[in-house]
Amino acid sequence: MNNLVIQTDFGLSDGAVNAMYGVAISVDSGLRIFDLTHHIPQFNIWEASYRLYQTITYWPEDTVFISVVDPGVGSDRLSVVVKTSKNQYIVTPDNGTLTHIKKNIGISEVRIIDETVNRLPKSGESYTFHGRDVYAYTGARLAAGAISFDGVGPKINVEDLIILYQQEACLDRDMLLGVIDILDVRFGNLWTNIDRSLFKKAGIQYGDKLDVIITNNNKQIYKHRMVFGHSFADSHLGEPLLYVNSVDKIAVAINQGSFAKAYQIGTGANWKINIQQTSERRSS
Known part of the structure; x- marks a missing residue:
């Protein structure tokens, strides 16, 4: 040691x-x-x-x-x-x-x-x-x-040991529910507590388009449709996307931009994210 x-x-x-x-x-x-x-x-x-x-x-x-x-x-x-x-x-x-x-x-x-x-x-x-x-x-x-x-x-x-409260992510029918756990600080990406395994359980595949809603204290802050991509190369400059981050959780980003700054997003149990499949399963 x-x-x-x-x-x-x-x-x-x-x-x-x-x-x-x-x-x-x-x-x-x-x-x-x-x-x-x-x-x-x-x-x-x-x-x-x-x-x-x-x-x-x-x-x-x-x-x-x-x-x-x-x-x-x-x-x-x-x-x-x-x-x-x-x-x-x-x-x-x-x-x-x-x-x-x-x-x-x-x-x-x-x-x-x-x-x-x-x-x-x-x-x-x-x-x-x-x-x-x-x-x-x-x-x-x-x-x-x-x-x-x-x-x-x-x-x-x-x-x-003293343990802080953690909100559990879940799959409710066709909607994934979670929170914004933390930021990828330098780049402004949002790291959620939704594990990649929940995406797999929901049948979501790379290239699918998903509706994303972010709320703070039950007030809607953001709503948009975006692609679930392998990497930032799967979106155009300035476009939002969902991806799997380095700890195997779902994250939200803007290609070469700060999502957190753009929409004034914070972290913690009051910052909730809902991700829902759309009828448009795959991006063109």
């Missing part, structure tokens, strides 16, 4: 992330440290959870992840390390950050971080930078082999 992957909502405009690097390197200068992202929107636990899910399966066994999006820092919320069913480790506050991992990857074991052992020396009076003092220190020690997983602290039940 010498890979350490770090995610935060700290940004890179000050020295916070650099301090975490320094703590980790001080534990073991041979650690390989990588950034997942430091641009999670402030306090957005849901997005932190999703970005872990989006990334973790592409890393080898024994990789240690640190995720610090922690609006409850200094409170009585727990600090934990979990072992996934794929034998990777995540060091994080127990605040919902593990929601997508638990559902989609699986968690085999959870341990509370014992701060009497796993805390940066001489940091005991600081209660607002656990990313540096607890998570970077513990994650680095685990990745470097200075402690075993058992050495993190006492074991608790996986079912005791």
Whole structure:
């Protein structure tokens, strides 16, 4: 174990992330440290959870992840390390950050971080930078082999983890119902929670034209007919399309444009998407 992957909502405009690097390197200068992202929107636990899910399966066994999006820092919320069913480790506050991992990857074991052992020396009076003092220190020690997983602290039940509410996608007769889970931020594509398997169950094929309705708090924001394509090459410049994204979910995009900006689309349980087959089964 010498890979350490770090995610935060700290940004890179000050020295916070650099301090975490320094703590980790001080534990073991041979650690390989990588950034997942430091641009999670402030306090957005849901997005932190999703970005872990989006990334973790592409890393080898024994990789240690640190995720610090922690609006409850200094409170009585727990600090934990979990072992996934794929034998990777995540060091994080127990605040919902593990929601997508638990559902989609699986968690085999959870341990509370014992701060009497796993805390940066001489940091005991600081209660607002656990990313540096607890998570970077513990994650680095685990990745470097200075402690075993058992050495993190006492074991608790996986079912005791805090999990955020997730709206389930479904197929209701000929209509697929889901939500906008998250954005492909740089390009403005909408990533839904509708799995590709639901499209297959509905009998939808590439090239089919579908009616798409997006609502926010039951108010219609968008309605249009679009093609289900393999890639952006299956639509013309500026046209919308449905496609399968990199985590095998259905996504909505504009060819070389930002769908989110064009229609002011957000994310979360109140942003619902309905996709319905039309009588026009295949595009010409």
